[in-house]
Amino acid sequence: MIWKPSNLPYDKDLETRVVLKKLAGAHRALAELKGIAQTIPKQEILINTLMLQEAKDSSEVENIVTTHDDLYKSSLGLEKYISPAAKEVQNYVAAIKRGFAIVSEKKILTTNNIIEIQEILEKNKAGLRKIPGTNLKNQQTGEVIYEPPQSAKEIKELMENLELFINDNSLIDYDPIVKMAIIHFQFESIHPFYDGNGRTGRILNILYLVLNDLLEIPILYLSRFIISDKMAYYQNLQNVRDNESWETWLLYMISAVEETAYDTIRLVNDIKKEMMKMKNILRNNYKFYSQELLNHLFKQPYTKIEFLKKDLGVSRVTASGYLNRLAEDKVIFKFKLGKTNYYINMALMNALSPENKN
Numbered sequence: 001m002i003w004k005p006s007n008l009p010y011d012k013d014l015e016t017r018v019v020l021k022k023l024a025g026a027h028r029a030l031a032e033l034k035g036i037a038q039t040i041p042k043q044e045i046l047i048n049t050l051m052l053q054e055a056k057d058s059s060e061v062e063n064i065v066t067t068h069d070d071l072y073k074s075s076l077g078l079e080k081y082i083s084p085a086a087k088e089v090q091n092y093v094a095a096i097k098r099g100f101a102i103v104s105e106k107k108i109l110t111t112n113n114i115i116e117i118q119e120i121l122e123k124n125k126a127g128l129r130k131i132p133g134t135n136l137k138n139q140q141t142g143e144v145i146y147e148p149p150q151s152a153k154e155i156k157e158l159m160e161n162l163e164l165f166i167n168d169n170s171l172i173d174y175d176p177i178v179k180m181a182i183i184h185f186q187f188e189s190i191h192p193f194y195d196g197n198g199r200t201g202r203i204l205n206i207l208y209l210v211l212n213d214l215l216e217i218p219i220l221y222l223s224r225f226i227i228s229d230k231m232a233y234y235q236n237l238q239n240v241r242d243n244e245s246w247e248t249w250l251l252y253m254i255s256a257v258e259e260t261a262y263d264t265i266r267l268v269n270d271i272k273k274e275m276m277k278m279k280n281i282l283r284n285n286y287k288f289y290s291q292e293l294l295n296h297l298f299k300q301p302y303t304k305i306e307f308l309k310k311d312l313g314v315s316r317v318t319a320s321g322y323l324n325r326l327a328e329d330k331v332i333f334k335f336k337l338g339k340t341n342y343y344i345n346m347a348l349m350n351a352l353s354p355e356n357k358n
Helices: 017-037 043-061 068-074 084-106 111-122 152-167 176-190 197-211 223-227 230-243 246-285 291-297 305-312 316-328 346-352
Strands: 144-146 333-337 340-344
Touching: 017 176, 017 246, 043 084, 043 197, 043 223, 043 246, 043 346, 068 084, 084 111, 084 197, 111 152, 111 197, 144 230, 152 176, 176 197, 176 230, 176 246, 223 230, 223 246, 230 246, 246 291, 246 346, 291 305, 305 316, 316 333, 316 340
Parallel strands: none
Antiparallel strands: 333 340
């Protein structure tokens, strides 16, 4: 019998004793992450830096691979130097930001919102699938392992049901982390779009946690956990379809939340340490020190004169003077791309990019 997605909630109790026991650790980790995120003086620092990391890792799940250097260069706005892979990552960042704005403002996540997020991600307006022919294949053998719903009517109805499940907590009294895992499985099984289902689904994970107040800002990203063993991720999804292996899938996703939360806590602590070091250097050696300057240098690893000018509300000459003085003293490092000078906060770069660490 070929498995087909049915309306949520499923007619079974998925919160086994093992699942409930595992949830306690994940909630502790999320609460700790939520608390430590509030200690960073400007939340934009975490949103920008960690969002780039998730965008890179989520794209890598789909074999869209870019280097950290290309990724950060793409933030400078120099179009002709941006690689196609880095542009895909930029689209992902824009999609997360839009999704976060939606759930923050509306406290709801509708099918139309999900379509809008996918449009930003894929840069097209194809919308929900209307033409049959989509199937999922084993990435190694090419064998078809799952055929999602083919009918446009069925896809629309399943998405309407998923929307209800996302937003109406009275349907079933499940823990929100469990619901997130169910939503992710259901969305990937509906496979509602021609392209971008995987990345859209991973964006929905973080938006759902924000929607349910488990996090205030979108800084928990599960893609690095997934790319550490992509086969396990895809196999766990398929095992639910083939064998009703819900407990294994839920335990996998709960572990992903807990481990990723603790990884993110360590990263936030690293950023805080580097900010404090930089603060002491700037405050003790430069009359132009300000908290706004420090925040700017940690908003993302690469910057340029125009960005500092806008952020601090100073003249171009003043912004140039600040950055060039810091570069002369090797507090930051100056490079040239075409005719544009750009500046790297190497301490932040190393914190965010494991391959740069010794």
